[in-house]
Amino acid sequence: MTTATLDRPRVNTPEPFAPRPRPAQPAHVIRDDAEAVSVARRLAAEFGSESALRDRDGLLPLAELDAYSQSGLWGITVPKAYGGAGVSFATLADVIRIVAEGDSSIAQITQNHLALVGHIDLDGTPEQKEELFGLVLKGIRFGNAFSEKNSKNVAAFETTLVFDGDDVVINGQKFYTTGALLSHIVPIVAVDPVEGKGYVAFAERDAPGLTVHNDWSSFGQRTTASGSIQIANVRVPRSRLLPVAAFDRPTAAGAISQIIQAAIDAGIAAAAIAETIAFVRTRSRPWIDSGKETAAEDPFIISAIGDLTLRLHAAEALLERAGRAIDRALADPEESLVNAATVATAEAKVLTTEVAINASNKLFELAGTRSTLAEHNLDRHWRNARVHTLHDPVRWKYYHLGNYQLNGVHVPRHAWS
Incomplete structure (x- = not known):
């Protein structure tokens, strides 16, 4: 990826922005779950190298996004019957988590595209699936024009x-x-x-x-x-x-949308924890009362890192569990299995939200004052966590989870539940 900044388009500018050209060559087609994870790890390392620069200077990730969609990762949930890998949704969650650790903005750009691939599978005709899945496998990117700023609520569409x-x-x-x-x-x-x-x-x-x-x-x-x-x-x-019919019957459409959001938050948390560890090891000073030679020997910092890591691993485990539940609901869209997938995904979203906010906040407490210097741009992790976790308020997920456990009321089926 280039490090030049003067000629790269930026975010929030008044200049007209021309549509991006379609890919000159068809995208790579990923064949299985293992390849999807391997490609995600390679790209995340590339994306992470300049993520702080792009955030600081507001640079649009043009080359990065082209590499991402051409890698084949945007087509991994296309069913095998239509030429895709049809990966497990546990694998999809892992892929998005990995990419988000490299750059959570790039991972989020994929979110609606992948949710739409699920909708095509659930609501499209065979002819529409043939055409649209074919475009996805060639590297065509779907954006979105869903939400509206001034409508009564997120599901009140005035268009x-x-x-x-x-x-x-x-x-x-x-x-x-x-x-x-x-x-x-x-x-x-x-x-x-x-x-x-x-x-x-x-x-x-x-x-x-x-x-x-x-x-x-x-x-x-x-x-x-x-x-x-x-x-x-x-x-x-x-x-x-x-x-838009997938929510009128038992389907995993809502859970598919939500697991991608949860995976992004898990990636933000992982990036924040990794940055904390690296900074404490190389830049932070030990506290005067600790009697230690390095900050990495401080028992309170050690304990806090252990706690954050434990919570991240718990969130990742719930993500995998939710992905398996979605797989079962897609194979057999029976009411109880769909609700189980929705519940499992909501639980994962609660934990990923909490660990993303906590880890990105604790970063500064553990790494110390010098970690707040603008040259490091570590506040991007907290800013990203704070903004992205607002997408679906977890206060309602606690309510729905409790109402199901206590009163047997199934969780609502929509893209925000």
């Missing part, structure tokens, strides 16, 4: 579509559009105002009337470019219109 011959025409505004700026196709969630049904329309990134703004200004996950979109009479062929 509408009307049917017009072989097309639909869409109008609306979107925000939190992670991945859209750098995508090749922008799936838009819109509602038919006549029947009230929701759809996902797969629009070309350069479709007339579709304007993606590079206006993401959050203090964390800065280089996800999760800005806004204006949709003015955008036409999409009906053949690329999928119903």
